[in-house]
């Protein structure tokens with residue numbers, strides 16, 4: 498499972514739950530470098546580089562000219 502903190506993304510294979518100040522946290526996702534808990538990233542397999550437009554059509558990233 499992938500997690501993201503403020504400075505990097507990393508993989509955590511096993512997490513335990515702990516309650517600190519009324520919030521549920523996963524101690525394994527804590528990053529000592531930026532002192533934040535990692536946020537779980539859902540992996541979108543097979544959708545890499547594809548952005549869904551608001552109108553429901555799918556465009557490749559290269560089609561979006563800013």
Ligand SMILES: [Zn+2]
Nearest residue numbers: 502504528531
């Ligand atoms: Zn970090």
